[in-house]
Amino acid sequence: MFILSHLVAGIIVGIILARAFRDRRAIPAAAFGALLPDIIDKPLGHVFLAMGYGRIYSHTLLFLLCAVLVGTIVYWRYRSVLALAAAAGIASHQVLDAMWREPTNWLYPFLGPFSYSGEGRSIVDLIMSELAEPTEWILFAAVILFGLAYLYGGRYEAIRARFAPLLDRAFLVLGLLLLAAGLWVAGSVFLHQPCMLTAMRSPEDHLICGLVIALAGVAAFSCRNME
Template sequence: MLGFCHLFAGIVIGLIIYKITDQRSAVIACGFGAILPDLIDKPLGHFILADSLNSGRIYAHTLLMLSIFVIIGLYYWKKKSSLSILAVSAGISSHIVLDEVWKSPTTLLWPFNGPFETSNFESYFTTFAVKEVLSVSEWVFAIMSILVLIVMYKDKIKLFARLSPHIEKSYPISQIFLMIVGFTYIMYGVNRHYHDDIVIGAVAILGGLGLLYGMKEKEIDDDLLSSHLNAAKR
């Protein structure tokens, strides 16, 4: 999967965690965790270790890496009552699932199942950049990720506060659009036997449902806050 697909999935998972736990930091933390494996492994594998491995799925795509974050996250949660690092772990988990790393048990179970497999990519970063720019789904996921973050942090940045009401009004349209994109990708993937398109479609549909849940809850919270403020004024 490409970067913004991972980011969007992580943000949606973080939004759901936030609605359950009321810890808003989970949104950013989970989104960061969702792209962290690539932030580590792509430069490391395709640049620093290009002559030996030349693979973008190495250390940060392993269960060992995930386990370390979970252990640290549990400790941090116990000491600070913060789910931030566990949310990063949730993001890493979503990345591993979307990349279907279990299909490469050598990577998933490293170092217990032997060394990493080598790959052969030429001009990886150029190819990656072109795919990002030309991918319709990546533009959709990028825009939706930005819109969610604007709404979630509208009380932190003045520009976000001005934009947020307009974005929130357009959420139903955005969610319908996500569903249409998702079903389109799934149908195209099924007809063409493109597995990645099916996964992208599933992310779009599930992401739309996640936003529907998260934003609906937020609207309820805002209504309750407004009612309390009005009552206080009286």
């Protein structure tokens, strides 16, 4: 899955945890966790190890379990949700990458060494594929508005009082557009029709991506009338 899909999924997870634990810091923590596996594995796999593959150590179930364990201990000891939110973001990353399709890598080291395509994709190739993916541009707008909601929510009262009505309308429009786009992408799987909103080929990836976009629309609705 692409980077902004991971980021938005992390933001959605963070919003849920922020409301459950009443701690808005869970949002950036989960967003960071959602990006962390690629931050670690992409340079490691594509540059330093020259594998041409970027789903290795931090894409494993073992890495996720360690992150959950650390998050649980930190929450139990310090009552801080940050590490636990980061672990939830890591979990969302592995779900979006559908790591169960690569059991040898996901369950490493229990099924042997990593297996990979060896297709030799470079970092430049990855960046170009990101720029060519239409859903990433859709989610870019969501990331910008979610960022504004986080910055202005509960802070900068004078600025928020001035721009809150505008942001409310923007979130309403964005939420409707994201929900429609998400249903279009996901629905194309069941209708067996091509979808111009994504260049992905796997029906499973279509379904996951569509779900993320639709949930981003729901999250946009929840950001209206920010407190």
